[in-house]
Amino acid sequence: MQTLTDTNLQIQSRYQLNVVGESENLILREQCCPVTQWRSDSEGSLRKVLITAGEDFSHLFDHLASLSHIVVEFPVFTDGRGFSTARELRERGYSGNLVAAGDFIVDQVDYLARCGFDTFEFSSKSLAEIARRKLNSNQEVYQGDALQPLPLFRRRRAAGVI
Amino acid sequence: MYQYDHIDQAIVDQRVIQFRDQTQRFLSGELASEAYQPLRLQNGLYIQRHAPMLRIAVPYGTLSSQQLRKLADISRRYDRSYAHVSTRQNFQFNWPELARVPDILAELAGVQMHAIQTSGNCIRNITTDELAGVALGERLDPRPICEILRQWSTLHPEFAFLPRKFKIAITANPEDRAAILAHDVGIDLKVDTTSAGILADVYVGGGLGRTPIIGNLLKADLPVEHLITYLEALIRVYNQFGRRDNKYKARIKILVKATGLTEFAERVERAWDLLKGNPSTISAEEIERVSAHFALPDYRLPSEDEVKNYHDRLDSDALFSRWIERNTRRHKQEGHRIVYIPLKSHGLAPGDITADQMELVARLAEQYGYGIVRTTHQQNMVLPDINVASLYEVWQSLQTEQLAQPVLNTLNDMICCPGGDFCSLANAKSIPVAEAIQARFESFDFLYDLGPIELNISGCMNACGHHHIGHIGILGVDKKGREFFQVCLGGRQGREASVGKILGPSFEQERIPEIIEIILQTYIEHRANEETFIETYDRIGIDAFKEAVYADAH
Ligand code: SF4
Numbered sequence: 001m002q003t004l005t006d007t008n009l010q011i012q013s014r015y016q017l018n019v020v021g022e023s024e025n026l027i028l029r030e031q032c033c034p035v036t037q038w039r040s041d042s043e044g045s046l047r048k049v050l051i052t053a054g055e056d057f058s059h060l061f062d063h064l065a066s067l068s069h070i071v072v073e074f075p076v077f078t079d080g081r082g083f084s085t086a087r088e089l090r091e092r093g094y095s096g097n098l099v100a101a102g103d104f105i106v107d108q109v110d111y112l113a114r115c116g117f118d119t120f121e122f123s124s125k126s127l128a129e130i131a132r133r134k135l136n137s138n139q140e141v142y143q144g145d146a147l148q149p150l151p152l153f154r155r156r157r158a159a160g161v162i
Numbered sequence: 163m164y165q166y167d168h169i170d171q172a173i174v175d176q177r178v179i180q181f182r183d184q185t186q187r188f189l190s191g192e193l194a195s196e197a198y199q200p201l202r203l204q205n206g207l208y209i210q211r212h213a214p215m216l217r218i219a220v221p222y223g224t225l226s227s228q229q230l231r232k233l234a235d236i237s238r239r240y241d242r243s244y245a246h247v248s249t250r251q252n253f254q255f256n257w258p259e260l261a262r263v264p265d266i267l268a269e270l271a272g273v274q275m276h277a278i279q280t281s282g283n284c285i286r287n288i289t290t291d292e293l294a295g296v297a298l299g300e301r302l303d304p305r306p307i308c309e310i311l312r313q314w315s316t317l318h319p320e321f322a323f324l325p326r327k328f329k330i331a332i333t334a335n336p337e338d339r340a341a342i343l344a345h346d347v348g349i350d351l352k353v354d355t356t357s358a359g360i361l362a363d364v365y366v367g368g369g370l371g372r373t374p375i376i377g378n379l380l381k382a383d384l385p386v387e388h389l390i391t392y393l394e395a396l397i398r399v400y401n402q403f404g405r406r407d408n409k410y411k412a413r414i415k416i417l418v419k420a421t422g423l424t425e426f427a428e429r430v431e432r433a434w435d436l437l438k439g440n441p442s443t444i445s446a447e448e449i450e451r452v453s454a455h456f457a458l459p460d461y462r463l464p465s466e467d468e469v470k471n472y473h474d475r476l477d478s479d480a481l482f483s484r485w486i487e488r489n490t491r492r493h494k495q496e497g498h499r500i501v502y503i504p505l506k507s508h509g510l511a512p513g514d515i516t517a518d519q520m521e522l523v524a525r526l527a528e529q530y531g532y533g534i535v536r537t538t539h540q541q542n543m544v545l546p547d548i549n550v551a552s553l554y555e556v557w558q559s560l561q562t563e564q565l566a567q568p569v570l571n572t573l574n575d576m577i578c579c580p581g582g583d584f585c586s587l588a589n590a591k592s593i594p595v596a597e598a599i600q601a602r603f604e605s606f607d608f609l610y611d612l613g614p615i616e617l618n619i620s621g622c623m624n625a626c627g628h629h630h631i632g633h634i635g636i637l638g639v640d641k642k643g644r645e646f647f648q649v650c651l652g653g654r655q656g657r658e659a660s661v662g663k664i665l666g667p668s669f670e671q672e673r674i675p676e677i678i679e680i681i682l683q684t685y686i687e688h689r690a691n692e693e694t695f696i697e698t699y700d701r702i703g704i705d706a707f708k709e710a711v712y713a714d715a716h
Contacts, residue, residue, distance in 0.1 A: 078200055078283070080323025084401045087320050091436055105197050107184065114319035140172045142313045143442070150441050151390075152169065152313070153448040 090116035116146035206277030223251035234520035325404035367418035513541030581621030590638025
């Protein structure tokens with residue numbers, strides 16, 4: 001069967017799946033500046049920012065190119081604000097690492113990835129493994145998203161499916 | 163109606179596989195029940211008082227006869243040979259077994275159906291006018307836009323964990339049968355007289371529940387191609403700022419109220435600046451592609467003989483003519499009528515339909531109605547396109563399954579939530595109240611004399627039975643562990659939607675039929691000329707009813 005998404009995804013290299021306390025490249029909270037304290041005149045040490053749900057992050061918008069990591073913390077997995085935060089950051093042109101941290105669950109990784117997250121912090125290796133499998137499976141989707149800006153109705157046309 | 167292509171099909175099939183995996187992980191203990199809960203809810207699966215309840219999406223209330231047959235079949239093999247039509251036009255099964263739900267979803271996928279986002283804190287199934295495409299006075303057929311929005315909202319990655327559920331209703335008819343003012347978002351479609359394009363008026367913040375609020379106009383004359391990006395901006399603002407600390411204050415209506423409509427509209431505009439014109443802007447080709455699925459059937463005009471025959475029957479058969487008058491409506495196509503099927507049979511809860519009944523309706527749709535069936539907000543069904551030449555046979559067949567009761571729009575055509583018989587949130591059992599009222603007012607002459615009355619019953623403040631917007635609303639309340647019922651009067655739906663007023667202290671269940679009778683007698687005493695119940699109420703106010711009902715207490 002024809003799938004419209006596989007040419008656009010190179011999953012293996014796209015994502016980092018980190019295990020808290022194990023992975024070397026894990027972004028530690030201590031390295032991040034809380035977004036509430038972040039100022040544009042801050043020095044380069046503040047290229048990493050932590051946003052917790054509900055915090056205003058609009059003062060980052062003019063400086064997104066100077067940031068290397070934005071960690072979005074989920075207080076509980078049912079709190080979906082981080083999905084919109086990620087989406088907006090990507091839509092405003094942020095191209096650095098976008099890290100999902102905190103209490104999200106592995107069943108959310110595909111939506112998180114579609115909202116623009118490329119790095120995930122898990123509490124165990126087995127969860128990271130489940131996430132890897134999920135992110136590897138190509139799923140058809142209707143909407144445009146951070147991975148694929150065109151909604152299905154435009155891809156259908158492009159692929160000549162209709 | 164819309165037919166899936168292989169991609170639509172793949173999306174639904176993927177979802178079945180995913181849900182099977184989640185359910186297996188839950189049953190094996192690998193997935194905690196708190197984590198499983200929102201996942202199963204997004205697939206329409208509740209855990210109820212006695213068993214799980216599975217809610218199946220009927221997008222904008224349109225079903226094919228084949229789909230209805232499948233529902234009948236599922237009800238026999240996986241449930242207790244009946245199903246329930248909800249006020250949001252969906253189907254519910256009350257007795258499925260959790261472990262078999264993935265199999266049910268697989269069966270549904272086989273007929274292009276699913277249970278995606280029929281519950282949970284996400285964008286729910288989109289509803290519309292049950293007479294879309296066949297109603298007189300319609301500005302345009304809203305179904306293509308409904309389908310485009312169905313696709314957009316299905317498995318939307320950003321909006322699956324909103325503060326609370328999010329319901330959208332759409333109409334394109336001056337007569338609003340979709341209750342757009344009682345939804346989180348209501349969309350009123352119109353034709354732009356200068357460009358012939360479609361415009362949308364977007365209403366926001368309506369909703370019932372604990373804090374009933376009628377929606378407000380947020381954006382007028384939005385060109386329809388911007389509908390998706392505008393809704394994304396609106397829901398994004400809600401997702402970021404809606405309250406999450408108290409589930410009773412988490413609906414968008416509370417945010418709109420707290421922010422103020424003007425300020426809220428400005429925030430949405432600012433969010434929209436970022437999205438407006440992006441590739442999600444609906445293309446003319448897409449509207450055309452989807453609209454082609456809703457082309458009108460090839461209506462056959464009845465012959466002169468057939469028309470004459472029909473009129474002869476009307477003259478000679480009083481029962482038939484009463485059914486035509488009560489349960490059918492004019493169709494925009496000459497030679498056809500719209501047939502309503504009230505799901506208000508004796509011995510069944512309002513909205514319930516047995517497997518035999520489903521099969522009969524499916525057969526009639528196939529044989530006489532271009533294979534299409536609708537479900538309605540009033541928990542009834544509709545055969546939208548019946549040729550007058552077939553009406554007599556349709557009527558006779560419906561009678562064999564008690565589906566021709568001429569009670570449409572009467573007191574006995576009530577809305578009632580599942581209540582304490584099924585729902586674990588209930589304060590009280592609503593179904594026995596509905597039955598007791600129906601039993602008390604059985605005489606058609608009395609019902610017809612009363613004229614159109616909307617009576618709505620909810621088993622608790624969540625208001626699934628829309629009691630606030632019934633002319634007469636009944637609400638189950640808990641009084642020191644006992645089931646009591648509060649009565650409100652004067653609510654209404656449609657464009658003049660308003661919330662009813664509470665009559666006074668609540669009553670024990672046994673007294674409800676008697677109280678309703680006093681209310682009806684008060685109306686009959688006071689009505690002038692041909693006034694309907696609601697007109698009399700508007701003229702005399704609630705006090706006359708209050709005095710009559712609570713007279714004993716003085
Ligand atoms: S109104 Fe209350 S009792 Fe009735 S179905 Fe809704 S939640 Fe349950």
